[in-house]
Amino acid sequence: MIKRTTLADIAKAANVSMMTVSRAINNKPGLSDDLRQRILDLVDEMGYRPNTFARGLATQQTTTVGLVVPDNTNPFFAQIARGVEDAAFENLYSIFLVNTNEDAARETAALETLWQKGIDGVILCSSRQSEEALEYQVQRFPAIVLVNRELKEPHANLITINVNDQRSAQRVLQHFLDLDRKQIAYIGGPINSFSNQRRLEGYKTGLRFAEIPFDPQLVESTQPTTEGGREAAAVLLQRRPDVNAIFAYNDLVAVGAMQVCQEFGKKVPEDVAIIGVDDIPLATIIRPQLTTMHVALTNIGRLAMRALIDIITGEGGSAAFQIEPELFIRDSA
Amino acid sequence: MIKRTTLADIAKAANVSMMTVSRAINNKPGLSDDLRQRILDLVDEMGYRPNTFARGLATQQTTTVGLVVPDNTNPFFAQIARGVEDAAFENLYSIFLVNTNEDAARETAALETLWQKGIDGVILCSSRQSEEALEYQVQRFPAIVLVNRELKEPHANLITINVNDQRSAQRVLQHFLDLDRKQIAYIGGPINSFSNQRRLEGYKTGLRFAEIPFDPQLVESTQPTTEGGREAAAVLLQRRPDVNAIFAYNDLVAVGAMQVCQEFGKKVPEDVAIIGVDDIPLATIIRPQLTTMHVALTNIGRLAMRALIDIITGEGGSAAFQIEPELFIRDSA
DNA sequence: TCAAACTGAGTTAGCGCTAACGTAACCAGC
DNA sequence: GCTGGTTACGTTAGCGCTAACTCAGTTTGA
Structure with missing residues (x-):
């Protein structure tokens, strides 16, 4: 050497x-x-x-930030990570990548390790931390960007970036109604997920708007995976064979649901229309191509990184970005 | 704070x-x-x-390594990254993630930045560096693990991990022959890709074994994406409508090819059998499910990280691992 | 009994870098 | 000609930590 x-x-x-x-x-x-x-x-x-380490010691700045995601294998986070990394590279920052495996304890451990490194900030995606735990983290790190998670109190060194889930769900409902579908089911993600709760709210609001009574029988919760989508759709179709539209928590779930519909002998979109959320690459690979709420994921990543730098350099903070998804109409609805 | x-x-x-x-x-x-x-x-x-930075300065060890991949969004690398991160976490190492975008210049820049950080080692996936450039990197970094790339000269601080592409291709050919398919096409990846070259070799060897003459008309090169697979398959099917088996560079390409076959009115697997490589999650999501050479990607990641730690701690080095993929027979062949 | 060997600390120096202050040389202006 | 302000550098100290050495007190063995 x-x-x-x-x-x-x-x-x-x-x-x-x-x-x-x-x-x-x-x-x-x-x-x-x-x-x-x-x-x-x-x-x-x-x-x-x-030597950036030595420089970091002397200046107390490391031009290094942490990126904490549940699972970098999930296309949703992979895309965000990509955006973060791109923006980081452009600004000469480096990123530590950590997976939490959707586990709050591992997330805490990861943040602990990152803090030891003396990094300048963290981008925390879909955090499972409690409100108090998160408050603590916001206090100890110089800068934090929360993606897919909100915090009640504003902080000068905190920026949140969230998809407008409620509006998103309403838009989906509206499209179904335009298609004259009335038996609309919602296959949601994990019950404790924040975005799931917000999407469910939007779903209910959309129904109220169309004066359709809310029917709990049309709602299922499941894991945010293709397999989860399959299981939930099977339960749902058995319980309510009259369903003619499914709003899925995300594209993975939508694809699973779509397959089960087809296996039940229902044509998509003729018999059952399906709409997902996220617009991951799979949405255009699968046939019929998935109609979905497009979320500019890499852009969210870029935005998150830039927001973080803004906090670090003292040019920003205490902001809450709302990302407005857009309906991409393809073949499944 | x-x-x-x-x-x-x-x-x-x-x-x-x-x-x-x-x-x-x-x-x-x-x-x-x-x-x-x-x-x-x-x-x-x-x-x-x-403070790990301060400790790093004093001990010249940072318990931090770099992970360089072409694109963390590609499921292939996402899986590997996941394995690396898991093993790193278990051993209290942290990882810097960098994307190169398949660009040799950006790769060089990334390695430069990583080197500045004084990291303990690098895991370099599918490197596009020239042999000499790579030799230089091996000299300057304390430890290097090369995934999907070989180097002629052995080094005490270098370990390579490669999929046995040649054997893999031969296994695919054998399966096609067992199915009595003789018009076997190969849709390869980028021509300068090492694994592509090795798979092509294996393809040829497999043909020779079966005493089928090699026909260049049955070979196409393309980008390792679904879109690439579509384009190549379209060209191929127009040129040689008699093709009844396609060996694809990877699963993404295989899926693209499968769709085009169906659009050409050919049934998969009845008219055209298709086999991919990697076994990414998509392989089981798509219908018909993809027959593919399963590569234990997260295991490769874990292996890479452990190998790197072994070099760093002085317990290893100068090894070359061969990963043997296994044929997972599903519905497409 | 006394030197040798160990125990459980403290002291010094330095990793590579930068912030903050120090200083010599020069120049303008009254 | 002397003050005061620049300009262009050098010096000192310290970021937080550890390696390597030092040293006083205790134990061991012949």
């Missing part, structure tokens, strides 16, 4: 003090242009790269 | 030297059991957590 070139090496070679070299590489004033150039040339020649 | 508790704070509170506290928390010998316990209690009480 090659020994690292350090500031001291450059200083010695240039016959100046370390501070002068530091000023040169950080583009700070206080030295003549030709000396600066001479140093920069030397830096280039000797292949010097500042 | 709460001020961090430091070693010095604990030392003062316990009325001992910092070194004693350091020994206590690092479980090193040289102090009495009750003093150690007293310090540990204090650490707990005051909520002290060592």
Whole structure:
């Protein structure tokens, strides 16, 4: 392994003090242009790269942030992560990736580890922490961006980014009604999920709007996976064979539901119309292509990263972004 | 933001030297059991957590590694990343995630940034670096694990993990022949991809084995995406409508090809049998379910991380793992 | 009984870098 | 000619931690 070139090496070679070299590489004033150039040339020649850890120790800034997601394998979070990473790369930040496996304890442990690293901030997706636990985290980290989660109290170092789930659900209901479907089912995600609750609210509001009474028999909860969608749809179709529209918690669930419908001999969209949420790549791979509420996931990631940088640099904070999804009408509804 | 508790704070509170506290928390010998316990209690009480950056500076070890992938959104890499992260978490390592976007220049930049962080090692997936560039990286980083890429020269701090592409391809061919299919096409990935070349070799070997002459008209190259699969399959089916089996570079390509076959009025698997590689989640979501060479992707990730730790701790190095995929026969062949 | 060997600490130095202050040289202005 | 303000650097100290050395007191063994 090659020994690292350090500031001291450059200083010695240039016959100046370390501070002068530091000023040169950080583009700070206080030295003549030709000396600066001479140093920069030397830096280039000797292949010097500042040690970010050492710099972090001295400045208390690490240009490193944490990204905490339930599962980077889930296309939803994979897309967000991609956006975060892209924006981070552009701004010369690095990201620590951690999976929580939807487990609050592991999430806590992950945040603990990240905090030890002295990172500048965290992007926390779909946090399962309690309100109090989250308050604590907001206090200890310099900057936090919450994706898919809200916090009652505002904080100067906190920004939240949420999809407008309620409006989203209402839009889906409206489309079903435009299609003259009245037996509309909702296959929701985990009951304790915040976005699930908000979507359910939107679903109910949409029904009220159309003066259709809410029928608990048309609502199922399940895991946010294809398999979950299959199970819930099977239960649902057995209980209510008259269902002619399904609003699914997300695209994975929608795809599972779609398959079960077909296996039950129902045509999609003729007999049962199906709409999902997220617009993951699978939505256009599957046949019939899935009508879904498109959420600009990588954009959310980019936005999250930029928001985080804004807090860190003191240009932002205490904001709450609402992302408005858009209905992408394809073949399933 | 709460001020961090430091070693010095604990030392003062316990009325001992910092070194004693350091020994206590690092479980090193040289102090009495009750003093150690007293310090540990204090650490707990005051909520002290060592600053890993500072520790890294002092020990030249950061318990942090880099994970470089072309695109974390691609299920193939997402799965590997998941395995890496899991194993890292278990061993108290943290990972920096970087996407290269299949771009050699961005890959180089990413490695540069990672190197600045003074990380302990890198896991490099599907590297696009030239042989020389890679040699250079192997020299500068303390430890490297190469996934999906080989290097001619062995190095003490290098471990490679590769799927046995050649054997894999031969197994696919054999299955097609068992099914009595003779017009076997290969839709390959990017021409400069190493695994593509090896799979093509295996394809040819399989043909030779069955005494079927190699026909370049049955081979297409494309991007490793569903869209790529669609395009290549369309070209192929127009050129050779007699094709009755397709070996696809990966599952994404296979799915694209499958759809185009169906759109051409060919039934899968009756008219055209299709086999992919990787066994990503999509393979079981799609209908008909995809027959594919199953690769234990998260296991590769775990293996990679453990191998890296072995190099770092000096227990390994200079190894080359071959992963043997297994044919998962489902509905498409 | 006394030197050698161990125990349980403390002290010093330094990882690579930067903030904050110090200082010599130069220049303008009255 | 001297004050006061720049300019262009150097010096000092310290971020939080640990490796390596030091040292006083205790134990061991012949």
